[in-house]
């Protein structure tokens with residue numbers, strides 16, 4: 001199924017009057033405050049978030065998995081699904097492939113399909129957290145950190161293979177997330193596990209093409225419950241530095257213990273020029289894969305405030321690679337992703353409204369009350385008309401969820417693919 005521009009245009013007509021009224025009201029009031037509304041809208045239109053190839057089917061837990069029906073059964077269908085998201089939101093202009101779940105068979109055809117859907121290939125993701133069919137060695141006790149050289153070599157070779165696949169697609173970065181860790185005290189010699197990981201990452205880094213980046217994720221626990229080898233941003237940062245200037249830390253919102261000050265981590269990494277990638281999701285307890293902005297929207301805004309500050313003030317930090325990293329257990333994955341994209345844009349728009357000059361003055365005067373007022377003034381602004389206008393300007397839907405439903409997308413997908421197609425992935 002492909003959504004045509006005309007379908008979106010005609011769907012938009014129903015709500016255009018209400019949009020124009022609310023947009024004019026907001027634009028006038030922002031204009032009076034000295035906000036360059038056109039610049040904000042342009043920034044919103046330019047902001048593109050990659051969709052991972054594993055997020056398009058229903059996810060599950062160790063207790064079960066419930067299909068959502070009409071799931072994409074192959075890479076072509078996954079690209080089509082991201083194309084649908086992009087057509088509606090004009091914000092999902094990239095796809096991030098997971099290897100080996102989504103190895104293309106015909107590279108030329110896959111690239112053409114992506115281009116036809118307005119998509120580029122973002123970071124490729126390796127997988128050394130599961131054993132693959134016919135694999136000689138097992139990752140049960142770790143991959144890049146394993147005490148066995150044969151296991152480490154197999155994991156390094158896999159990452160090198162992923163880079164080669166990414167090169168053929170036009171990707172420019174490799175994301176490494178390791179499940180490596182220990183379940184019980186005494187199981188690991190922490191120093192040896194970390195040293196092996198560093199040596200292995202350096203070997204992978206050595207084969208990285210000149211114009212590529214290596215992103216290193218961290219996570220405090222899960223699937224191992226006593227220790228994780230790359231447990232926090234400091235460890236990731238240290239490993240990135242040990243690899244070289246093309247290696248960066250990747251922040252995944254779900255990979256922190258409750259109440260961690262993620263905005264401060266973002267700020268520190270950007271100051272050091274080492275924030276390479278960013279994975280969006282939301283959580284209450286841990287890596288819950290909740291819809292972005294559904295639990296802690298104010299925290300998301302504070303994080304975006306630091307991202308915007310860093311993008312404006314830290315030329316030493318490259319433009320980060322953005323991706324949604326969540327699995328969807330009970331919602332229609334496409335609707336969940338639309339909600340996430342909307343929440344990301346909303347937090348970004350609000351962060352763009354923060355009066356940085358006034359905030360700096362208030363900070364220098366130690367006017368703590370005014371500092372909070374300035375942040376919350378931006379946060380409390382209903383920016384949705386700006387998002388609508390940003391989408392409208394580039395052919396997207398005024399209200400993506402509404403359009404998705406009125407165009408009967410899921411029904412069409414079920415009709416085309418059948419009820420019981422299942423996507424590869426989590």
Ligand SMILES: [Mn+2]
Pocket residue numbers: 177217252279325
């Ligand atoms: Mn992630």
